[in-house]
Amino acid sequence: MQALAEVILPVFLVVAAGYGVVWRGWMSEASVDALMKFAQNFAIPCLLFLAIARLDLGQDFDWRLLISFYAGAVAGFLAGLVGARFLFRRDWEDAVAVGFVCLFSNSLLLGLPITERAYGTAALASNFAIIALHSPICYVIGITAMESVRARGRGVLTTLGRVVRGMMSNALIIGIALGIVVNMTGLALHGALVEALELIARAGLPTALFGLGGVLCRYRPEGDLRLIAYTVAISLVLHPAVTWGLGTGLALNDAQFRSAVITAAVAPGVNAYVFANMYGRARRVAASSVLAGTVACALTAWLWMMTLP
Numbered sequence: 001m002q003a004l005a006e007v008i009l010p011v012f013l014v015v016a017a018g019y020g021v022v023w024r025g026w027m028s029e030a031s032v033d034a035l036m037k038f039a040q041n042f043a044i045p046c047l048l049f050l051a052i053a054r055l056d057l058g059q060d061f062d063w064r065l066l067i068s069f070y071a072g073a074v075a076g077f078l079a080g081l082v083g084a085r086f087l088f089r090r091d092w093e094d095a096v097a098v099g100f101v102c103l104f105s106n107s108l109l110l111g112l113p114i115t116e117r118a119y120g121t122a123a124l125a126s127n128f129a130i131i132a133l134h135s136p137i138c139y140v141i142g143i144t145a146m147e148s149v150r151a152r153g154r155g156v157l158t159t160l161g162r163v164v165r166g167m168m169s170n171a172l173i174i175g176i177a178l179g180i181v182v183n184m185t186g187l188a189l190h191g192a193l194v195e196a197l198e199l200i201a202r203a204g205l206p207t208a209l210f211g212l213g214g215v216l217c218r219y220r221p222e223g224d225l226r227l228i229a230y231t232v233a234i235s236l237v238l239h240p241a242v243t244w245g246l247g248t249g250l251a252l253n254d255a256q257f258r259s260a261v262i263t264a265a266v267a268p269g270v271n272a273y274v275f276a277n278m279y280g281r282a283r284r285v286a287a288s289s290v291l292a293g294t295v296a297c298a299l300t301a302w303l304w305m306m307t308l309p
Contacts, residue, residue: 011113012298014206018213032214035207043204044108045175046197051128052179053189060125061132064250069130069260070137072242076234077103077141083234088227090282092149097282098227100142101272101289102234107134108172109212109270110294111263113205114301119258126259132176135271142275215270216294219287231268231289236300240265244307254309265304267293 021027055061080102084095105111108131115127182189243264247257268290276286 009298011110011117011209012294014209015213015216015294018210018215019217020213022214022217027214029214029218032211035211036215039204039208039211041171043200043207045171047175047201047204048128048131048172049175049179049182050194050197050201051124052132052176053182055125055128055179055183060129062126062129062252062256064247064252065126065129065256065260066133068243068246068250068252068256069264070133071246072239072264073103073105073138074141075242076239077145079234079238080231081145083230084227084282087230088224090227093146093279094282094285096142096146096149097276097279098231098285099145100138100275101231101268101282101286102239103141104134104138104269104272104275105235105239105264106266106269106294107131107263109205109208110266110297110301111259113209114266115259115262116205118262118305119255123255123258126256127263130259130263132180135173138271139275146279146281212270212294216291219273219291224285227285228288228292231285232293232296235268235289235293236265236296240304244304258308261304261308262301265297265301267297 018032022029022032077099079099081095081099084090084098085092090098107127112124112127112131115123181187240261243260247260252260268286270290273283273286273290276283
């Protein structure tokens with residue numbers, strides 16, 4: 001219970017504060033969008049750039065860590081896809097969108113601050129290794145699956161090319177890529193530049209958490225409630241369970257194990273709704289799952305933390 005009060009509860013109180021001020025009309029949706037734009041396009045890219053630039057790439061990009069996390073994510077995608085299609089009788093396109101919700105955990109806005117509060121900044125190396133590959137891997141899986149079931153219009157390769165170009169113009173991906181360049185070349189950065197980047201980066205997570213609450217205020221729990229509950233259960237139970245089992249079997253060290261399980265145990269990210277909206281499929285289920293998962297995650301993340309060394 002102390003972990004809930006000291007680690008998880010403050011994170012979700014910041015999210016709740018953002019939700020509350022928008023719900024009460026004290027901030028407009030445009031203001032929240034501006035906060036999220038600052039956080040996602042400037043502050044968090046600075047955070048990722050500095051983190052990746054300082055990583056030991058050979059040590060932190062451990063294949064055992066990545067398999068433990070991403071095998072759990074893919075298991076969630078398949079369970080969401082198959083369950084939506086055969087248990088809930090959704091068409092294949094809806095099923096892919098539901099699968100993507102189960103695939104894309106909120107590694108950045110929830111996994112990162114929870115791990116930081118629980119174990120300190122020094123424990124985030126494995127989180128950053130997961131985050132660096134998160135969007136590319138998840139979007140390639142989701143779009144390839146969607147285009148395969150649609151099987152009309154643009155071919156898969158054409159669509160993937162557009163996605164790659166879009167990701168290369170994404171501020172988060174740019175921050176990660178520049179961090180890798182600095183890391184691999186050993187380029188020395190001026191002290192004043194580093195301090196300025198750190199000032200911006202420190203604003204990233206609290207701003208993003210507050211903005212996330214404001215964004216969630218727009219969503220309403222609509223659609224098939226049983227499918228939403230199924231989706232949330234996969235995200236908050238199946239994904240971390242697979243990651244926990246593989247992490248144990250592959251003998252991850254304590255820091256890697258904590259980062260992998262906590263990141264797997266957080267709610268679906270807002271990008272899950274972005275993907276559903278992009279294709280116009282299962283949008284209400286995706287939005288409601290993000291909202292319900294974020295609320296439920298306050299408890300389930302604490303329960304998973306109790307299993308960690």
